[in-house]
Amino acid sequence: MDQSIPYDVRKAVESAPSWSEIIDNTDVVITTGRRRHGKSALIYELQEILSKNYSFPKYAWGIPRNKHKFFPDDLHHFQHIENLERYNYSVIALDEIHQIYSARSSVSKTNKWLSQAMTFSGQRNQILLLATLNNALIDVNTFRITNPILIYKRIGKLQANAERSATKEFTKNAQKEWERIPHGKKGSPERAVESSLSYVVSDEYIGWKYNELPSWWSDNASEMSRIDNDKFVSSIDVDTEDWINFYYKILDGMNKELISGMAGKNKKQFSVDTSILRQKMNVIIKIIEAYTKLE
Numbered sequence: 001m002d003q004s005i006p007y008d009v010r011k012a013v014e015s016a017p018s019w020s021e022i023i024d025n026t027d028v029v030i031t032t033g034r035r036r037h038g039k040s041a042l043i044y045e046l047q048e049i050l051s052k053n054y055s056f057p058k059y060a061w062g063i064p065r066n067k068h069k070f071f072p073d074d075l076h077h078f079q080h081i082e083n084l085e086r087y088n089y090s091v092i093a094l095d096e097i098h099q100i101y102s103a104r105s106s107v108s109k110t111n112k113w114l115s116q117a118m119t120f121s122g123q124r125n126q127i128l129l130l131a132t133l134n135n136a137l138i139d140v141n142t143f144r145i146t147n148p149i150l151i152y153k154r155i156g157k158l159q160a161n162a163e164r165s166a167t168k169e170f171t172k173n174a175q176k177e178w179e180r181i182p183h184g185k186k187g188s189p190e191r192a193v194e195s196s197l198s199y200v201v202s203d204e205y206i207g208w209k210y211n212e213l214p215s216w217w218s219d220n221a222s223e224m225s226r227i228d229n230d231k232f233v234s235s236i237d238v239d240t241e242d243w244i245n246f247y248y249k250i251l252d253g254m255n256k257e258l259i260s261g262m263a264g265k266n267k268k269q270f271s272v273d274t275s276i277l278r279q280k281m282n283v284i285i286k287i288i289e290a291y292t293k294l295e
Contacts, residue, residue, distance in 0.1 A: 029127070031153065
């Protein structure tokens with residue numbers, strides 16, 4: 001490993017357990033980090049490793065159909081998160097999962113499906129591999145029930161401060177660890193080195209791990225693993241203003257869904273959905289306030 005990496009990190013990587021020893025065949029794995037720092041490549045590498053280890057088929061969510069050619073033939077694609085429950089005994093990649101929360105029509109429905117899918121994935125013998133900009137919008141009960149494995153790529157300070165309380169301590173510790181690793185611009189040797197490192201928090205292991213690229217990876221796959229469907233907001237940068245605008249878009253979508261829901265006829269169900277929606281809106285408001293203070 002590159003000599004610019006601190007000696008204790010290099011030694012930790014050398015002695016770290018394998019991915020198969022860390023990740024069980026019913027685990028939920030959440031990878032967090034800044035854009036363009038290797039989250040997508042990591043979850044697909046893990047998928048490749050775990051699929052071979054457990055003889056599970058591979059599935060991927062949200063890749064546009066005209067981009068499937070950049071992914072391996074044995075990777076099965078699906079577009080609707082509700083279909084997760086169909087794929088028992090499988091390894092499922094859910095890249096850029098945070099974009100679900102900005103889709104107006106999915107705030108109360110798709111989010112509910114995702115939370116349920118994560119909760120019951122163990123019973124279905126599914127390994128769920130999620131990649132997201134941060135964990136703040138994932139339902140807190142999901143963390144309590146699934147006890148997910150957290151993997152951190154390089155984290156920005158704003159991301160660390162905006163995390164939910166259930167993971168904030170782990171995120172801040174990981175962010176401090178990442179501050180010790182040299183940071184490089186896209187395409188630089190330093191960026192290649194840092195993209196090959198991951199900081200893991202699990203019951204089995206806490207510390208640094210080395211990761212490679214999937215055997216089939218390409219620049220096209222790297223670009224196309226990001227959802228470009230019109231119903232999702234475009235990928236955003238990590239600048240404070242962009243983060244604030246991103247969360248305002250989500251809040252705007254929630255407000256419009258709340259207003260449109262008032263015309264519904266099922267008042268009992270509307271009351272339940274409204275309560276859940278308002279809770280999520282309060283979370284968004286707190287995140288916006290936190291970013292505004294840091295700006």
